[in-house]
Amino acid sequence: MLHALKSKLALSGIVIAAVLAGCVVAAPPPRHHPAYLHALSDLRTARWLIEHRPGNWAQTADEVEAVRQIDAAIGDLKQAAYNDGKNLNDHPPVDERPDHAGRIHEALEYLRKARADISSEEDNGNAQGWRNRAIGHIDGAIGAARRVFHD
Numbered sequence: 001m002l003h004a005l006k007s008k009l010a011l012s013g014i015v016i017a018a019v020l021a022g023c024v025v026a027a028p029p030p031r032h033h034p035a036y037l038h039a040l041s042d043l044r045t046a047r048w049l050i051e052h053r054p055g056n057w058a059q060t061a062d063e064v065e066a067v068r069q070i071d072a073a074i075g076d077l078k079q080a081a082y083n084d085g086k087n088l089n090d091h092p093p094v095d096e097r098p099d100h101a102g103r104i105h106e107a108l109e110y111l112r113k114a115r116a117d118i119s120s121e122e123d124n125g126n127a128q129g130w131r132n133r134a135i136g137h138i139d140g141a142i143g144a145a146r147r148v149f150h151d
Contacts, residue, residue: 036081036131039117043074043138046110049103050145066107066144073137077118080130084122104148111142 047070050063115138122128 035117035120036077036084036086039114039134040074040077040081042110042114042117043070043077046070046107046114046141047074049107049110053103060148062144062147063104066141066148069137069141069144070111073114073134073141076130076134076137080118080122080127080134083126083130084124104145108142108145111138111145114138115142 047067050066050070051059053059115135118131118134118138122131
């Protein structure tokens with residue numbers, strides 16, 4: 001928050017100086033942050049796909065672990081998004097469903113999309129740690145979901 005205030009004050013000083021000097025100054029480029037909110041939607045969808053089973057299929061230990069990792073990633077991303085000034089009540093639409101057969105295959109696609117969404121560089125130090133932890137949890141969920149096919 002203090003960093004943002006300092007940036008705004010510095011920018012205001014540059015604009016005032018430019019106006020006084022009769023110059024035109026271009027605005028600084030926007031900061032690029034990982035797409036936390038989109039990743040949260042993808043993670044929620046992956047969780048639902050793993051958690052809801054038709055009929056009376058028994059949930060495997062790997063599926064339980066994947067859901068646990070997804071829940072941890074969601075918690076970390078909420079913190080990262082909050083620290084990055086994102087509106088946590090904004091729920092962007094989920095990506096279109098991929099054409100893969102099977103709920104675990106679909107869940108894996110959403111997990112990969114979520115990881116890609118948040119993998120860009122983060123310049124907010126307060127959010128960076130949470131983002132990095134979330135990446136680790138997403139990787140754990142991907143590994144657990146993959147093991148479902150090998151057990």
